[in-house]
Amino acid sequence: AIQLTQSPSSLSASVGDRVTITCRASQDIGSSLAWYHQKPGEPPVLLISGASTLQSGVPSKFSGRGSGTDFTLTISSLQPDDFATYFCQQFSPYSGPSFGQGTRLEIK
Amino acid sequence: QVQLVQSGGGLAQAGTSLRLSCAGSAFPFSSYALHWVRQAPAKGLEWLAVISDDGSKTYNADSVKGRFTVSRDNSKNTLYLQMDSLTSDDTGVYYCAREWAGAFDFWGQGTLVTVSS
Numbered sequence: 518a519i520q521l522t523q524s525p526s527s528l529s530a531s532v533g534d535r536v537t538i539t540c541r542a543s544q545d546i547g548s549s550l551a552w553y554h555q556k557p558g559e560p561p562v563l564l565i566s567g568a569s570t571l572q573s574g575v576p577s578k579f580s581g582r583g584s585g586t587d588f589t590l591t592i593s594s595l596q597p598d599d600f601a602t603y604f605c606q607q608f609s610p611y612s613g614p615s616f617g618q619g620t621r622l623e624i625k
Numbered sequence: 626q627v628q629l630v631q632s633g634g635g636l637a638q639a640g641t642s643l644r645l646s647c648a649g650s651a652f653p654f655s656s657y658a659l660h661w662v663r664q665a666p667a668k669g670l671e672w673l674a675v676i677s678d679d680g681s682k683t684y685n686a687d688s689v690k691g692r693f694t695v696s697r698d699n700s701k702n703t704l705y706l707q708m709d710s711l712t713s714d715d716t717g718v719y720y721c722a723r724e725w726a727g728a729f730d731f732w733g734q735g736t737l738v739t740v741s742s
Contacts (some may be wrong), residue, residue, distance in 0.1 A: 518687075551728035560720050560732035567726060604670055608727035613686055614660070616631065616670040 518542050519609050523617035529625040535593045538620045542586045546582035549608045552590045554601040555619075561604060565590065567616055592622075600624050627652045627731045629721050634736035636657040637711050647721030647733050655679065655699040658724040661706045664735075665717040667700045674706065675724070 520543040530536050540550065548568040561573050565581040568588055578593045592599055604605035605617040633645040638694070661673040674685045674695040683695050694707040699728050704721050722729035 549727050553729075560722075560735050561699075561729070562732075563728055563730050566728035572730070576637065606670075607643075613675070613684060614672040616672065618669045 518547060518612050519607055521605055521607055521616055521617035523603075523605055523620050525620060526618065527621040527623065529623050530595055532595055533623045534595045535591065536595065536622065537592075537621075538553055538590045538605075539588070539602055540583075540588045540617050542588075542607055544609075544611060545585050546607045546609050548584050550578075550583070550588050551606045551608070552582075553606065554599075554606045556601045582618065594620075597624070627723070628664045629723065629731055629733035631719070631721055631736045633650060634719065634738045636739045636741065639712055639740055641706065641711055642709045642739060643711065644708070645706040645738075646718055647706075648714075649696040649702045649704070649723070652723075652731075653701060654702040658731060659697065659704045660722045660724055661693075661704075661719060662722055662729070662732075663715075663717045663719045663738075665714075667734075668717070673719075674738075676704070709739070709740075713740050713742050716740050 522541045524539045541624045550568045551567040554619050556560040564575050564579050569581045593610045608614050629652045630648045633659045637643050658677050660675045663671050676683045676695045681695045692710045712714045718735040719732040720735050
C-alpha cells in the first residue's frame with residue numbers, strides 16, 4: 518500500500534500569513550493527489566484534485582503543486598475560516614486510496 | 626444540490642453486525658463509483674471500500690476484508706455498508722463519498738459507530 522507522509526503534523530500561523538504543507542508519497546503516484554480540509558464535526562471538503570486543479574468554488578488562495586512523490590499545498594492570506602485540519606489523499610490505480618495523517622493548522 | 630445522506634450506525638456490541646446506508650440525490654447515482662471512509666476518534670481518515678458505478682466490482686481495505694461488504698441499489702439511489710464481526714477498533718465516524726477524478730468530491734454527513742466490548 519502507498520503511504521503518504523504529511524509535514525508538519527501541526528502548524529501555528531497568524532491571520533494574513535502564507536503557509537505550505539508538504540505531502541510525500543512512498544512511491545510514484547504521478548499527479549493522483551488530492552487535498553482536503555476538515556473542521557471538527559464536519560466531513561472533509563475537497564480543495565484540489567489532480568495535484569493542482571482547484572475545485573469549483575474553492576478560492577484561488579489555495580494552490581497545489583507537485584508530481585511523482587513530492588507535493589505541496591500552499592494557502593495564502595490566511596483567514597479565520599482557514600484554520601482546520603488538512604489531509605492529502607492518493608488514488609493510485611494499483612492500490613486502494615490512502616490519506617496522509619493530517620496537518621492541524623492553528624491560529625497563533 | 627448533490628447530497629449524500631447517511632443513516633444507520635449507533636451502538637453495537639463486539640462481535641455483532643450493523644448496516645449503514647447512504648442515499649444520494651441530485652446527481653446520476655448509477656454513474657459514479659462510491660466509497661466508504663472512516664475516522665477513528667481524534668484520528669485521521671481511513672479508506673475502507675469502493676463499489677463501481679454498476680455494482681459489479683468491489684474492493685476492500687485489508688483492515689476490513691472478510692468482515693465488511695459494500696453494496697448498492699441503483700434503483701433506490703442507495704449505497705450500503707454491511708459490517709460484521711465488529712470490534713472496538715471499528716469505532717469511529719463513517720462517511721460515504723462520491724468518487725470523481727481520483728478524489729472524493731462529495732461526502733455524506735457522517736455517522737457514528739461505537740462498538741463496546
